Amino acid sequence: MNPKEFTIQRGVTDNYPRKLILNPNEIKFDSKDLKNDSFITFQKDEIAEYHFGINWMQYKFVFGREYVISIRNYDNQVMKINFKTYFGRRKNEYHKLCNEILASLWDLYFKDIATNYIQRQELGEEFKIGKVTFTKDGLNILSNASLKPKSEFIPWEKVRFKSYVTYFAIYSKDDAININVGYSYLKDWNTNILHSVIKTILLRKKIEND
Structure with a gap:
């Protein structure tokens, strides 16, 4: 190139x-x-x-x-x-x-x-992108649904996301109100990579982001 x-x-x-x-x-x-x-x-x-x-x-x-x-x-x-x-x-x-x-x-x-x-991820390795930990079985996030951030595990089949102009949100399909976190494209490092990786993993696992 x-x-x-x-x-x-x-x-x-x-x-x-x-x-x-x-x-x-x-x-x-x-x-x-x-x-x-x-x-x-x-x-x-x-x-x-x-x-x-x-x-x-x-x-x-x-x-x-x-x-x-x-x-x-x-x-x-x-x-x-x-x-x-x-x-x-x-x-x-x-x-x-x-x-x-x-x-x-x-x-x-x-x-x-x-x-x-x-x-x-496909090799089963554990790693972090920003504050999100990827494992073979799902994601560990620091949910900010309450005043004090709380560590939450979301299995891959329950992982969902929403894309907005300025930020990207991850939440649990079973409890979106209490298990969710958002990352700013401007203020948080590698939010765009986080978005791309999660989207691709769900597609490859044939998990619909409903």
């Missing part, structure tokens, strides 16, 4: 054109701040997690939005890609840019991470 290159301008107070270069082996982003006048580079095998979304800027009314994509490596270093639009200027252009970057990140890096998790 050919490298993908994007130009990022963060906003009116920082309109320097920064290069984001995505290729099959690495991510490079032109940070150019006061501390480090150079590219940040993550090799593909260093990439661990990401989250993304929109921060709404408001004071009595919404006057702008900040698109945020954060990528973290196994050393807990974070590459933050962000750009802002005010009063609707370039809104459609920036929305398209964000979606194109996210699609490329998935195709080049995060799809393979999701596939690896699916293979591990």
